[in-house]
Every structure is written in C-alpha cells, then in structure tokens.
Amino acid sequence: MTRHDEPILRAENLTKYYDSSGGVIDNLLGNSQWVKAVDGVDFELREGETLGVVGESGCGKSTLGQALLRLIEPTDGSIYYQERVDSEGGSGQREEIDLTEVSSSRLRDLRTDLQYIFQDPFSSLNPRLTVGDIIGEPLDIHGIASGEDRDEHIYDLLETVGLNPSHAHRYPHEFSGGQRQRIGIARALAVDPEVIICDEPVSALDVSVQAQILNLLEDLQEEFGLSYVFIAHDLSVVEHISDRIAVMYLGEFAEVGTTEDVFSPPYHPYTEALLSAIPEPDPLWEGEQIFLSGTVPSPIDPPSGCRFHTRCPRVIPPAEYDLEQEVWRSIMDLKLRVRGVDTAEAIAVLDDGGNGDNEPLTLDDIARDNFDSQVRAEFDLPQTIADPTVEQSLSQAIDELYAKNLGAAQDLLEDAFTSPCEVHQPEQVPTGKTHRISCLLYDDRYDDGQFRSTSGGTGDAIADD
Amino acid sequence: MTKNRSTSTERGRIQISGFDSDHVTERDPLSGWTEESGRATQSRWERAWSRFKRNRSAIIGLAVVSILALLAVFSRPITVYGLTVQPFSIAPYDPTTILYLSDPTVSIYDSPSTSHPMGVDGSGRDLFSRILYGGRYSISIGFVVVALTASFGMVYGAISGYYGGWVDEIMMRIVDTIFAFPGLILALIIVAILGGGYWQLVLAFSLFGWATYGRLIRGEVLSIKENEYVLAAKALGARDRSVIFRHIIPNAMPPLIVYATLNIGTVVIGVAALGFLGLGMPPGTAEWGTMLDQTRETLIQGPDGSIPWWATIYPGAAIFIFVMAMNMIGDGINDALDAQQTGVGQEGGD
Ligand code: SF4
Numbered sequence: 001m002t003r004h005d006e007p008i009l010r011a012e013n014l015t016k017y018y019d020s021s022g023g024v025i026d027n028l029l030g031n032s033q034w035v036k037a038v039d040g041v042d043f044e045l046r047e048g049e050t051l052g053v054v055g056e057s058g059c060g061k062s063t064l065g066q067a068l069l070r071l072i073e074p075t076d077g078s079i080y081y082q083e084r085v086d087s088e089g090g091s092g093q094r095e096e097i098d099l100t101e102v103s104s105s106r107l108r109d110l111r112t113d114l115q116y117i118f119q120d121p122f123s124s125l126n127p128r129l130t131v132g133d134i135i136g137e138p139l140d141i142h143g144i145a146s147g148e149d150r151d152e153h154i155y156d157l158l159e160t161v162g163l164n165p166s167h168a169h170r171y172p173h174e175f176s177g178g179q180r181q182r183i184g185i186a187r188a189l190a191v192d193p194e195v196i197i198c199d200e201p202v203s204a205l206d207v208s209v210q211a212q213i214l215n216l217l218e219d220l221q222e223e224f225g226l227s228y229v230f231i232a233h234d235l236s237v238v239e240h241i242s243d244r245i246a247v248m249y250l251g252e253f254a255e256v257g258t259t260e261d262v263f264s265p266p267y268h269p270y271t272e273a274l275l276s277a278i279p280e281p282d283p284l285w286e287g288e289q290i291f292l293s294g295t296v297p298s299p300i301d302p303p304s305g306c307r308f309h310t311r312c313p314r315v316i317p318p319a320e321y322d323l324e325q326e327v328w329r330s331i332m333d334l335k336l337r338v339r340g341v342d343t344a345e346a347i348a349v350l351d352d353g354g355n356g357d358n359e360p361l362t363l364d365d366i367a368r369d370n371f372d373s374q375v376r377a378e379f380d381l382p383q384t385i386a387d388p389t390v391e392q393s394l395s396q397a398i399d400e401l402y403a404k405n406l407g408a409a410q411d412l413l414e415d416a417f418t419s420p421c422e423v424h425q426p427e428q429v430p431t432g433k434t435h436r437i438s439c440l441l442y443d444d445r446y447d448d449g450q451f452r453s454t455s456g457g458t459g460d461a462i463a464d465d
Numbered sequence: 466m467t468k469n470r471s472t473s474t475e476r477g478r479i480q481i482s483g484f485d486s487d488h489v490t491e492r493d494p495l496s497g498w499t500e501e502s503g504r505a506t507q508s509r510w511e512r513a514w515s516r517f518k519r520n521r522s523a524i525i526g527l528a529v530v531s532i533l534a535l536l537a538v539f540s541r542p543i544t545v546y547g548l549t550v551q552p553f554s555i556a557p558y559d560p561t562t563i564l565y566l567s568d569p570t571v572s573i574y575d576s577p578s579t580s581h582p583m584g585v586d587g588s589g590r591d592l593f594s595r596i597l598y599g600g601r602y603s604i605s606i607g608f609v610v611v612a613l614t615a616s617f618g619m620v621y622g623a624i625s626g627y628y629g630g631w632v633d634e635i636m637m638r639i640v641d642t643i644f645a646f647p648g649l650i651l652a653l654i655i656v657a658i659l660g661g662g663y664w665q666l667v668l669a670f671s672l673f674g675w676a677t678y679g680r681l682i683r684g685e686v687l688s689i690k691e692n693e694y695v696l697a698a699k700a701l702g703a704r705d706r707s708v709i710f711r712h713i714i715p716n717a718m719p720p721l722i723v724y725a726t727l728n729i730g731t732v733v734i735g736v737a738a739l740g741f742l743g744l745g746m747p748p749g750t751a752e753w754g755t756m757l758d759q760t761r762e763t764l765i766q767g768p769d770g771s772i773p774w775w776a777t778i779y780p781g782a783a784i785f786i787f788v789m790a791m792n793m794i795g796d797g798i799n800d801a802l803d804a805q806q807t808g809v810g811q812e813g814g815d
C-alpha cells in the first residue's frame with residue numbers, strides 16, 4: 001500500500017456549535033446559547049492509517065466524527081477529502097474535494113468512500129429489517145448490486161466480518177452485541193469505502209468481545225486498505241490499533257502525535273492524567289494515578305485561556321510567587337469554587353467540632369479561626385503558606401468570605417491569583433516532528449512566567465470568547 | 466510514575482490469552498442458537514400476531530367485527546354496472562321495502578316474530594334486514610375515514626417530526642388550531658354546510674380527523690429519529706424520503722395501528738350521532754344512527770301506549786356491539802405490540 005503525502009481526509013478549523021435553547025421562539029427572542037461541541041479543530045488522516053481520537057464523554061469527539069462526514073452540518077471550517085479518480089494508466093490519482101462545499105447529491109455519492117460505524121450496536125440497526133436488508137440497504141441506495149448479485153454480495157460481506165451467510169434472514173434482536181457490531185461493520189463495508197470513522201465501536205461490548213472486534217477491524221484495514229478515525233474514551237483501547245492519537249478536551253485537540261509520542265514524554269498534562277489511569281498488568285508497576293479535580297466544565301461557556309486550567313494539575317502559577325504545585329492547584333480550586341457559589345457557607349463543609357445536632361451550621365456559629373482552618377482543610381491548603389504575599393492575600397480573602405462578602409473575596413482572589421493559563425490560549429506547539437501539544441508549558445512564547453507576544457500579533461492569545 | 470510505563474506502542478493484533486478467537490470459536494458458540502436448532506426466524510409482525518392470537522377477548526372482538534362485516538356484505542346482492550358481483554342475500558327483505566303495501570298481515574311496529582325476528586319499524590320495514598344492511602354504511606364509513614385520516618396524518622406527522630424547526634412549528638400550530646374545536650362539532654358544521662350523504666359524512670370526519678394522527682406520529686418520529694439507525698441510513702447516503710418510509714414510519718406503526726383501530730369505533734359512533742341528530746344519511750336510509758333518529762319519539766311513548774323497544778334496542782345494540790368489538794381488538798393489538806416493544810433493545814448481553 002502506498003502512502004501519499006497528502007492526507008486522505010483533512011479538516012481545517014472544523015467547528016460545530018449547537019444551539020441549546022428551546023426552539024424557534026427562543027431563537028426569535030435571541031435567547032440562544034451555543035454549545036461549543038467542536039471548536040476549531042485541525043485534523044489530518046493519512047491513507048491507510050488509524051487515527052485514534054480520545055477524550056472524556058462530552059468532549060465533542062462524536063460530534064467531530066459526525067461533522068467530518070457532514071452527518072451534522074459543521075458551523076464553520078472546511079473538510080478536504082482526496083477522492084480517487086480513475087484515470088487511464090493506473091490508479092492512485094486523487095483529487096481534492098471540499099466536503100463542506102459539495103451539493104447534497106454529490107455528497108450522497110461520496111458516501112461510498114466515507115463510512116461510519118456507530119457506537120451502540122442496539123440502536124444502530126433498524127429492528128424491523130432483516131440482517132440481509134440492513135446490509136443490502138447501501139447496495140440498493142447506490143445501485144451497487146441487485147437480484148442474485150445482491151444476495152451474493154450480502155453473503156460475502158457476512159463472511160468477511162465473521163458471520164454465517166445464513167444469518168441474512170434473521171432479525172437484529174437475535175444477535176449478541178458483538179455480532180450486531182459485526183453487522184454494522186458489514187453494512188459500512190458494503191459500499192467499499194476508503195475511510196471509516198469508528199465511533200466508539202467497542203465501548204458497549206464486553207472486554208473479550210472488544211478484542212475480537214478490534215482485531216476484525218485491523219484485519220479489514222489490511223485487507224481493504226482502509227483508513228480509520230477511531231474514536232474512543234479511553235487511551236488503552238486505541239493504544240494497539242492507532243498509528244497516531246489525538247487527545248481531545250472540550251472541543252479542542254490537546255495533543256496530537258504518533259502513538260509513541262503520546263505515550264511517552266513530553267506529555268500534555270491532560271494526557272498524563274489519562275495515561276496514569278490505565279492499569280498495568282505488571283504487579284511491580286508503581287504508577288500513581290493522577291486524579292483530576294472537579295468535573296468537565298460545560299461546553300456552553302468553556303473556561304477562558306486553556307480550557308483545561310480548571311482541572312490541570314500542572315496549571316502554571318504566576319511568576320512572582322514561589323509556590324508548590326499542589327498548593328497552587330488548591331488555591332485555583334478555591335478561587336473557582338468562590339466563583340461558582342452563591343453563599344459563603346457553600347465554600348466548605350462547616351463543622352463546629354461535633355456538637356451532635358444536625359442543624360446546618362451558618363458562619364455565625366463558628367469562629368474566624370475555625371472557619372479559616374476548615375476552608376484550608378477542604379482545599380488541602382497548609383495552615384500557613386510559605387510565600388508571605390500569597391499567605392496575606394489568601395487570609396484576606398478568607399476574612400472577606402467570613403464576613404460574607406462573596407464579591408469582595410472573589411475580587412481579591414482574582415487579583416492575586418491569576419494563572420497565565422487562564423489568560424492565554426495555548427497554541428499547538430510542535431514538540432517533535434510528529435508531535436504537537438497545546439499547553440503553555442511547552443510554548444516558547446511563554447517562558448519563566450513571562451509571556452512574550454510573538455511578532456505579527458497572532459500570539460495575543462487572549463481568551464477568544 | 467507514568468514515565469515508567471513499559472507498554473509497547475507497536476501496532477498489532479491484540480492477544481489476550483484465553484480469549485483469542487480460535488479458542489473462542491472452538492469452545493463457545495458466539496450466540497445461543499445454532500443452525501440445527503432450526504428456530505425459524507419470526508418477523509415482528511408474526512410474533513405480534515401469535516401474541517394477539519392468545520388474547521381471547523381480542524379474538525372475540527375480531528370475530529364479531531368480521532361477522533358483522535360479512536353479514537353487511539352478504540345482506541343483499543351487490544351489482545356493479547348491472548353486473549351482479551355478489552349474488553347472496555341473507556337479509557329476507559329489501560331494507561327499504563315497506564312491507565304492509567304488499568302484505569296486509571304486516572302493520573307498523575309489529576313485535577318480533579319468526580317471520581320478522583327483530584320486528585317491524587315505524588314505516589313497516591323489516592328491522593332485521595335493515596340492521597344487517599345498515600352495517601354497510603356505518604362500518605365502511607368507519608374504515609374509509611380511518612384509512613384516509615391515518616395515511617394523511619402519518620405523512621404529515623412524519624414530515625413535521627423529521628424536519629423539525631420552522632416546518633414543525635408551523636405544522637403543529639395548524640394542528641393546535643384544529644384541536645381547539647371539538648371534532649364532532651366540526652363534522653356537524655361540515656354536514657350542515659354540505660348536506661347529508663355518504664361522501665359528505667366521509668369528508669366531515671376526514672377533513673379534521675387526521676390531526677390526532679399527525680400529532681401522534683410526530684411524537685413517535687421525534688423519538689425514533691434519535692436512534693442511530695436513522696443516522697446510519699443518512700451515512701449510507703439514503704434520501705430523506707427513503708429514510709422516512711423505510712426506517713421511521715415502519716417503527717412508528719404500532720401506536721398508529723392501535724389508535725386507528727380504536728378510532729374506527731369512534732368514527733362509527735360519530736356517524737351514528739350525526740344520524741341521530743338527523744344530519745347524517747337522508748331520512749329512511751338503513752344507517753344505524755338514522756334508524757335510531759326515526760324511532761326517537763317512540764322512546765317515550767309508542768302508538769297505543771305501548772313502547773316498541775325493538776325499534777331502538779336493535780340499532781343501538783348493533784352500534785354498541787361493533788364499537789365494543791373494535792375496542793377489544795384495539796386493546797389486543799396494543800398488548801401484542803407493546804409487550805414486544807419492551808422486549809427489544811435490551812436483548813442480547815454483550
Ligand atoms: S496551558 Fe496551563 S492549564 Fe493548560 S494544560 Fe498547560 S499547564 Fe495545564
């Protein structure tokens with residue numbers, strides 16, 4: 001199989017915003033809220049390779065997959081596909097097509113090249129059609145085969161994916177999840193595609209069946225020269241089948257590189273946390289799982305700067321302070337909590353030393369010192385922080401909280417503790433020939449706590465929203 | 466630390482001992498059935514039918530409706546363009562023949578006897594013949610109206626639900642407007658404008674009757690289109706039309722069928738109600754509701770102080786039995802299809 005220099009599928013600045021408001025009337029009134037499911041992703045898939053796309057649920061990876069095939073209309077950006085054109089004198093000639101520009105009938109033709117395998121083997125097969133009709137549907141739509149030829153095709157496809165041709169007359173409910181997924185694969189193969197987007201094809205399956213399906217996909221790739229985009233929520237699934245991996249966080253790529261690059265330093269802090277969660281079969285493994293604080297923020301109003309800063313264990317402290325990383329993370333957590341709550345009581349679980357009554361405590365019930373130590377305990381902060389400036393700002397903020405001046409406390413915290421990660425949006429930094437990381441830690445523009453705007457002005461990466 | 470990870474990032478087949486595929490095929494069949502077990506594949510409709518068959522009241526309902534329909538068809542001969550296509554005649558008399566003109570022994574409101582098993586009505590016509598024949602109007606209007614409204618409502622609702630957005634908004638506001646008026650009042654207005662008669666009645670009940678189907682199907686479509694197989698069909702390049710007719714409507718059928726079955730009964734009652742108000746078929750027609758209307762005054766007191774109960778009881782019973790049987794069928798279908806719905810989707814484990 002020859003590999004071409006030009007990627008077979010390429011996306012530029014692919015963006016998909018969903019309108020999360022409640023329908024037409026809301027739209028008229030201008031109440032729309034945009035869910036930024038995919039936000040300006042650049043993407044390349046080379047011929048014959050498997051690109052793993054990994055991210056937590058809700059990070060927009062399925063949206064990305066569907067937008068790539070225009071199953072949902074992208075809000076912005078372009079998708080280029082290299083279509084094989086048959087010219088005399090040999091194959092391999094390819095011509096670039098912008099999928100976002102083509103007409104819907106042209107797009108329908110292109111569906112024979114670009115296919116999709118769905119996550120849920122139960123809802124992706126129409127329960128009212130026989131397996132033969134499910135696999136035969138693409139043959140009918142594109143007029144690939146009819147009559148006996150069609151039956152032959154269907155039997156061949158069933159055998160290709162490891163099912164028995166006699167299964168053609170049965171209904172999906174008669175099959176197990178793994179077998180249904182095979183049916184879904186056969187359906188995608190029916191049009192003889194070039195690129196298949198596999199949207200978490202094994203995450204609904206048992207571990208033993210997962211391996212079978214992954215192996216089947218690998219065999220098919222070799223046999224038919226397919227290129228895969230393989231979407232998964234877990235690095236361990238894509239580890240063995242991907243040539244390259246893209247790690248996605250809140251609609252953006254955090255890191256892209258070959259599997260080797262992604263699995264070895266330098267790491268993006270998010271990837272590092274994901275990697276630490278993969279259990280090792282080695283009993284002597286002394287891995288230490290990195291726990292991410294907080295939950296995935298809402299894509300409706302994603303965090304400014306680096307979207308990972310609300311959870312990043314390595315979030316960068318301001319240059320003027322001399323702080324341990326954990327302490328800095330805890331201060332950030334406290335600041336984010338203050339930003340999110342309505343009352344000062346909600347900052348920490350208050351406890352007056354166990355008087356036994358279950359009355360919820362208010363601030364008036366406990367002393368200033370007690371409150372201070374409880375807040376510090378909640379966020380794993382030391383009773384006194386080594387850096388005196390930090391300590392001063394922090395205890396001032398806690399004073400304000402104790403006085404129920406939530407707004408003042410917030411202002412104090414925001415003034416004193418602002419990470420460059422909140423302000424500057426990281427760009428994809430090449431950290432190797434094939435490896436790019438979006439993190440200020442690896443950004444040349446950012447060094448020793450000083451942010452240097454690169455000439456030309458593109459680097460003034462203030463939060464874009 | 467993660468730096469010490471010792472896994473290879475080489476690509477290759479995944480080897481899990483004990484799970485490699487040779488072992489698995491040798492050891493365990495992939496699913497519970499084998500070719501030899503020979504259980505024939507049943508389509509969903511076959512399974513629904515076998516469940517329906519076990520439902521006794523539904524089968525009784527089906528039998529009653531079939532008998533009433535057959536009796537109506539075979540009550541009098543049917544001729545099409547002078548050609549007799551149905552020569553049987555179960556009803557002893559023509560439903561419009563006034564018997565005392567030819568047979569002086571018969572008088573109006575004769576009570577049931579062996580020669581007139583349901584008695585004679587106020588115009589001296591044989592009630593038994595009229596009841597049998599009357600099924601032709603009531604039953605056929607019921608089926609025709611439901612066929613028309615269900616098909617239109619189905620397409621309307623499917624389009625509204627499938628496209629969503631503005632299209633949906635406008636189409637559903639139209640439906641809301643129709644729902645603002647009681648259906649029988651709308652039918653009454655149309656019949657009052659157009660006058661009575663068979664096709665006028667069909668129109669009266671069809672013109673607005675589709676709205677319920679439209680709303681029902683729209684709701685179904687909204688949930689069906691979330692299924693990945695709809696997206697899968699689009700990914701394969703299917704056109705909207707084929708997605709709607711091949712994937713969406715067949716899956717929306719069960720509630721539609723249940724509602725349609727029950728709706729036949731409702732329409733029959735509606736037709737009878739208009740007939741009873743004197744707005745249905747022309748007076749004298751052997752339609753069940755119209756027959757009731759003509760003997761309305763006898764409900765209080767008949768000629769000679771006696772009440773000819775047969776003149777109202779039999780047409781009323783005919784309406785009641787037909788509607789009751791239709792409802793039993795509807796419930797049976799509901800059970801047959803519903804039970805199936807819950808069984809699917811969660812089957813299979815891995
Ligand atoms: S830019 Fe800052 S917050 Fe974002 S990943 Fe890098 S260190 Fe963490």
